[in-house]
Amino acid sequence: MKAIWRIAKATFHEAWRRRFLNGILVFAILIIGSSWTFTYLQPGAELKMLIDTGLGAIRFFGMLIAIFLGVRLIPDELERQTIHTLLAKPVTRVQFMLGKFFGGLATVFTNVALMGITFFIVYAIKAPQFQNAAAEEGPTYSMQFMSANIAKAIGLCFFELAVLLSIAVLASILFSWILASIFSFFIYFVGQMADFLRELASPEHGADPISSIVFNVLYRILPHFEIFDIREKILLDDFVPWGLLRNVTAQAIIYVVVVLMLAYLFFNEREV
């Protein structure tokens, strides 16, 4: 455990030295910080617009950070040969890989937390103003109720990014980092449309047997990223039940474990 912790810590420190990732974070914070300016696009629904833009930005920039970080975690160690001195110590490959992953995960967590805090600050300043305007047209929910829902959405976003990070790490072991980035983006976008894959697999939609099998397999093995997106519920002022959070989180953890096991199988065979 100590080896995993040490490597994770080193990975975390190193990740904050990547200017490209820092640039994404700064840009994300700027966008989230100024998200209230987009609210004029939907007069009368400013609060919903604010939440939609803010949470959307956290998901989008979080996705960029998770992919670009994940695909470089292990290849950088291989290219710079820093892995040689590490694996020559009493560090197993699984410890090394987990250390890299958890270091990356901690980085993603911190990035999401910083973006989330920025959004909450904007929300705390602007929401009462928008809420007062909305109150004139009908009943509104309390800030506390909305804040809890937003926190849940940000929490789910983190678990979504954990899944994406594990996929990026697996891809980086199998392919070059450029190909791994493309692969990760592809999985992310297809994973957003998992339900659409099921529809495509349906014979009612004219799928031939082979296409049906292919779409079915894809539906079963690809992560269903849309389950992490609860913005719609929040915008409809629905309460986000804790049970949903538990289920989605459990699915994410299982998916991460399976992907990391696969990554380990390939990494263990790889020459370094």
Place this chain on the structure above:
Amino acid sequence: MAKGQIFGLVGPNGSGKTTTLKLLLGLVFPTSGTGEVFGYPLGSPIYKERIGFVPEGPYFYDYLNAVELLRFYGSLFGLGGARLQERIESLLKLVGMWDRRDRKVVNYSRGMLQRIGLAQALINEPDLVFMDEPTAGLDPIGAIQIREVIRRLRDDGKTVFLCSHLLKEMEPLCDSVAILNRGVVCRTGTMTELLTGEDSHYVATFRGLAEASLQQLQSLAMSVEQNEEEYTASFRDQSSAVTAAETLAGSGVELVALQPYRLSLEEVFIDAVGGMPQ
């Protein structure tokens, strides 16, 4: 490999030296065959507790300074506290980096990287140290210092596995050597065994030979070669060389040197790998 000695693995480029080293460190896996280090199978983390590794052209996390780097590597062995701090200080002094301990790795020269590479390899006080071209990129003084450290390790009872193609450097340093060619060990033994070979005759160098004494020497020696004003003669054994020296001394001939016949590692190496490439 015998304990407490400096063992050298030499071979031409592409002979498999680095691959052998990587196999021993568990960085690559054998496609066939097995191997053990300290009785444990290749790659086992158990024996890695007792080894150190100095890579060729070491690369480290460049945002750390020397102390932070050694603390990081020490922590992988479960070391910490005052004991680790003392160890870091003594190692940095040993490799001549104590005065530059606060400088970040990113600002290190090749020589400094090599020194810190050696320090990190010794952080766990290993019984066996693997080194891949440990003096590559070092200035002459740096190379001498590293060789001194290697000798000191042997004197402290550690075993050193050196991988290099710098034969002139390996010859005075190693106790035994294996010559690797195209993935096969084609010759191995102690340095004395390899350099004296089966031909264990003696070589004497004389000066001040007149025509008569030269003829006398030629009759006593197996062969005589002239080298400017000196003559080098080969004898079957030490006693016949001494007898010849005593006989010639009466004619005013001076014995300059008498030593067992010894090849250079370079000669042994070229012979072992099948001569110079065409």
